[in-house]
Amino acid sequence: MTPRKMSLKQKYGAYTRGLDWKPTYQREDDVFPFAKYEGIKIHDWDAWEDPFKLTMDAYWKFQAEKERKLYAVIDSMAQNNGQLGITDARYLNAVKLFIQGVTPLEYQAHRHFAHLARHLPGAGLRVAAQMQSIDELRHCQTQIHTISHYNKYFDGIHDFTHMHDRLWYLSVPKSFFDDATSAGPFEFLTSISFAFEYVLTNLLFVPFMSGAAYNGDMATVTFGFSAQSDESRHMTLGLEAVRFLLEQDEANVPIVQGWIDKWFWRGYRLLSLVGMMMDYMLPKKVMSWGEAWETYYEQAGGALFADLARYGIREPKYADVAKAEKGHMTHQAWGIFYNYTHAAAMHTWDIDEAHMAWLREKYPDTFAQHYEPRYRKWREQAEEGKRFYNNGLPQLCQVCQIPMAFTEVGDPNTISFRVSEHGGDRFHTCSDGCKDIFDHEPEKYAQAWLPVHQIFQGACGGATLPEVLDWYHINQGADNMDYAGSPEEEQWNRWMEGRRPVVPVAAE
Amino acid sequence: MNIDLKAEAITPRRHTFSHIARRFGVDKPASRYEEATFDVQPMVNFHYRPTYSPQFELYDARRTRIVMNDWYVFRDPRQFYYASYNISRAAMQQSFDDAVNFVEKRDLIASVDPAWRDLFAAWLLPLRHVEWAANMNCQLIADWGFGTQITSAAAFCGADRLGIAQVISRIGLLLGQGTESALKDAKTQWLEADVWQPLRRLVEDQLVVHDWFELYVAQLIVLDGYIYPLATGAFDRAGAAHNGAPLSMMTGFLGDWYADNSRWTDAVIKAAAAESDANRIILGEWFERWSARAEEAVRPIGAMVLGAEGDAAVDAAGARLRERMIALNALEAREMAA
Ligand SMILES: [Fe+2]
Numbered sequence: 001m002t003p004r005k006m007s008l009k010q011k012y013g014a015y016t017r018g019l020d021w022k023p024t025y026q027r028e029d030d031v032f033p034f035a036k037y038e039g040i041k042i043h044d045w046d047a048w049e050d051p052f053k054l055t056m057d058a059y060w061k062f063q064a065e066k067e068r069k070l071y072a073v074i075d076s077m078a079q080n081n082g083q084l085g086i087t088d089a090r091y092l093n094a095v096k097l098f099i100q101g102v103t104p105l106e107y108q109a110h111r112h113f114a115h116l117a118r119h120l121p122g123a124g125l126r127v128a129a130q131m132q133s134i135d136e137l138r139h140c141q142t143q144i145h146t147i148s149h150y151n152k153y154f155d156g157i158h159d160f161t162h163m164h165d166r167l168w169y170l171s172v173p174k175s176f177f178d179d180a181t182s183a184g185p186f187e188f189l190t191s192i193s194f195a196f197e198y199v200l201t202n203l204l205f206v207p208f209m210s211g212a213a214y215n216g217d218m219a220t221v222t223f224g225f226s227a228q229s230d231e232s233r234h235m236t237l238g239l240e241a242v243r244f245l246l247e248q249d250e251a252n253v254p255i256v257q258g259w260i261d262k263w264f265w266r267g268y269r270l271l272s273l274v275g276m277m278m279d280y281m282l283p284k285k286v287m288s289w290g291e292a293w294e295t296y297y298e299q300a301g302g303a304l305f306a307d308l309a310r311y312g313i314r315e316p317k318y319a320d321v322a323k324a325e326k327g328h329m330t331h332q333a334w335g336i337f338y339n340y341t342h343a344a345a346m347h348t349w350d351i352d353e354a355h356m357a358w359l360r361e362k363y364p365d366t367f368a369q370h371y372e373p374r375y376r377k378w379r380e381q382a383e384e385g386k387r388f389y390n391n392g393l394p395q396l397c398q399v400c401q402i403p404m405a406f407t408e409v410g411d412p413n414t415i416s417f418r419v420s421e422h423g424g425d426r427f428h429t430c431s432d433g434c435k436d437i438f439d440h441e442p443e444k445y446a447q448a449w450l451p452v453h454q455i456f457q458g459a460c461g462g463a464t465l466p467e468v469l470d471w472y473h474i475n476q477g478a479d480n481m482d483y484a485g486s487p488e489e490e491q492w493n494r495w496m497e498g499r500r501p502v503v504p505v506a507a508e
Numbered sequence: 509m510n511i512d513l514k515a516e517a518i519t520p521r522r523h524t525f526s527h528i529a530r531r532f533g534v535d536k537p538a539s540r541y542e543e544a545t546f547d548v549q550p551m552v553n554f555h556y557r558p559t560y561s562p563q564f565e566l567y568d569a570r571r572t573r574i575v576m577n578d579w580y581v582f583r584d585p586r587q588f589y590y591a592s593y594n595i596s597r598a599a600m601q602q603s604f605d606d607a608v609n610f611v612e613k614r615d616l617i618a619s620v621d622p623a624w625r626d627l628f629a630a631w632l633l634p635l636r637h638v639e640w641a642a643n644m645n646c647q648l649i650a651d652w653g654f655g656t657q658i659t660s661a662a663a664f665c666g667a668d669r670l671g672i673a674q675v676i677s678r679i680g681l682l683l684g685q686g687t688e689s690a691l692k693d694a695k696t697q698w699l700e701a702d703v704w705q706p707l708r709r710l711v712e713d714q715l716v717v718h719d720w721f722e723l724y725v726a727q728l729i730v731l732d733g734y735i736y737p738l739a740t741g742a743f744d745r746a747g748a749a750h751n752g753a754p755l756s757m758m759t760g761f762l763g764d765w766y767a768d769n770s771r772w773t774d775a776v777i778k779a780a781a782a783e784s785d786a787n788r789i790i791l792g793e794w795f796e797r798w799s800a801r802a803e804e805a806v807r808p809i810g811a812m813v814l815g816a817e818g819d820a821a822v823d824a825a826g827a828r829l830r831e832r833m834i835a836l837n838a839l840e841a842r843e844m845a846a
């Protein structure tokens with residue numbers, strides 16, 4: 001008999017799921033104890049089609065080549081004082097937000113994809129999950145190595161993991177990811193692989209990476225490009241995993257729909273930090289948050305959910321709210337940071353005339369009417385030597401943990417505020433979206449480590465602000481406060497003195 | 509860029525991250541390995557308990573009985589971070605590819621004594637299932653371990669184990685002349701043949717162990733400590749009399765890999781044992797329990813490959829493993845007599 005040549009699919013099968021067997025000395029439910037408690041029904045794990053057929057030999061070689069190129073750029077950036085090539089020192093605040101808020105999430109993604117790689121009963125999915133697990137470790141480590149150079153010259157970067165565990169605004173990304181990793185394996189897949197990596201990824205990575213490109217941060221651009229082929233695998237995994245759940249059993253559809261609703265809203269609230277970065281922190285703007293939302297969510301997401309309609313999936317609940325809020329959200333978020341910059345490991349600053357003109361153009365229905373007057377007043381105060389800092393402590397949303405500053409849809413003068421009762425206590429949320437999430441799992445969200453509550457309870461180093469800031473490891477007078485008068489501003493001006501014109505913020 | 513700044517105008521304001529400077533006691537430049545691993549894992553203020561194991565925090569040192577004051581003493585002597593790891597493994601894979609291509613091109617397998625070739629397939633190919641379970645065990649350590657130093661190295665080891673399982677599979681496809689037949693036979697043996705059942709039972713029993721450090725000892729120290737020395741030592745040498753050199757060329761990487769991995773596992777066991785007597789007692793307990801099982805599980809395989817000399821080879825592997833643990837101060841020397 002002449003041997004029949006194996007197809008690529010057969011070969012890949014031999015290299016992956018062919019390794020697996022059904023245990024007989026131990027019960028399958030004991031080997032995979034977390035596969036059933038979420039109520040998801042999988043009848044046939046073998047029906048999973050591997051979306052990319054990557055073996056370890058190909059993975060190692062491909063990734064090693066990418067790393068050689070990436071580290072050559074990181075090295076040259078360090079040798080050639082690459083930090084001098086950025087548009088303006090204010091740009092670095094986007095990088096601070098990234099390493100404090102996003103890099104630790106890459107690490108947590110790494111750990112939790114290892115969880116999936118161990119605990120999903122399907123061998124094909126386990127292989128895909130473990131490649132993503134080390135990809136995410138890659139992202140975490142390459143980001144640290146890239147930003148390490150900036151850390152040598154700029155503030156706010158130096159203790160990012162310590163800060164991630166403690167700072168008030170970093171509890172927004174941290175609680176987001178803790179929410180996903182404390183969920184079961186299928187909710188995690190839906191939240192991170194699908195809602196985050198597939199539906200919303202273009203609103204997270206594209207703004208940071210294009211922001212870097214527009215602002216001369218070549219190192220960040222390089223790791224962004226280098227991560228693209230990883231991300232396209234992650235996106236594919238997210239979409240295919242959700243399709244697989246939907247195809248396996250009709251009873252999965254309402255469960256998955258509930259997760260899509262929840263994680264859309266959770267992701268959207270998280271993105272308010274990114275939207276603020278886009279509209280306010282990039283000296284040279286890429287596109288406005290409003291434009292990005294239209295392109296990447298309203299158009300791309302609309303097509304996706306039209307496609308998923310055949311499984312009985314509809315658009316996420318409250319997508320209409322996100323659409324209605326898009327002219328307000330980033331300005332309100334910037335307002336929060338401007339108010340509390342004295343307690344943050346980054347700077348905010350006066351919005352100059354060119355920047356205001358840009359915001360008026362991008363937000364013709366909202367900016368001039370509601371936000372410009374506020375900035376002008378703040379400027380006056382600063383010019384009188386009374387730069388405004390809010391010395392009170394804000395109330396935080398129990399779910400998204402953003403200070404309560406977002407307003408009611410259609411009523412930008414009224415703070416949106418919801419209350420739930422649970423176990424005899426009252427819990428406050430910022431929106432119908434967050435309230436729904438709380439009400440669905442009150443035992444879970446009642447546990448949240450809310451930074452402001454913790455300060456009141458004396459768990460954060462002391463009762464005074466300087467004590468709390470010490471506990472945060474914020475170098476007071478360098479990491480925090482307005483950019484005007486900061487050591488970074490002084491350094492940047494010294495570097496640039498006589499070398500190049502100061503780039504006006506919002507120049508395009 | 510056309511900027512000529514005086515050197516002193518662009519002096520760094522710090523040399524590394526604060527959390528690393530605290531470890532050094534001084535702000536001095538850190539290596540890429542150090543910046544990529546030290547203190548990266550979140551440590552406190554977790555928001556929610558895992559719904560799948562609410563008795564623990566999301567990252568929780570209590571997931572093992574081993575107790576450490578500082579979990580960042582498990583320095584990997586290879587200093588692997590993602591880039592250096594992948595570059596190292598791409599090179600290792602290339603040397604395997606070269607060996608297989610050499611053998612394949614010259615059809616050297618045809619020159620091997622057919623009886624040895626079949627015996628080789630019988631002992632090597634089922635081991636890819638052991639590697640697959642080792643992969644799962646490493647994923648569990650990467651998931652539930654504590655501190656980036658040990659979890660990132662475990663994730664790399666897990667990727668290694670999948671890679672090794674795939675390399676063995678590739679040898680199996682070659683032995684099956686481009687078909688899956690040899691792999692399928694081996695899987696049937698793994699599932700049904702008496703000679704493999706004690707090992708398969710042991711492997712499945714490991715899959716329900718939830719103490720990640722126990723799994724570290726059971727898999728990476730004990731089971732690997734029997735299988736690799738046998739596979740790359742006595743089993744390999746037995747092929748010499750049967751013109752087995754072409755097969756040895758293809759499995760040579762197993763010995764290289766094991767030596768490399770042992771540099772890391774030695775460092776981990778040494779650090780855990782050095783921490784306290786309590787740790788040493790637990791490590792000893794785990795070692796005795798799993799080595800008794802492993803010895804019993806590999807004995808029939810030793811007999812299958814080496815006949816009457818199998819027992820001696822297994823005993824020698826066990827003795828060497830025990831000596832290694834003693835040298836790492838994880839076992840008392842007097843236990844040797846037992
Ligand atoms: Fe990532």
Ligand SMILES: [Fe+2]
Nearest residue numbers: 197230231234
């Ligand atoms: Fe990703």
Ligand SMILES: [Zn+2]
Nearest residue numbers: 397400430434
């Ligand atoms: Zn909220």
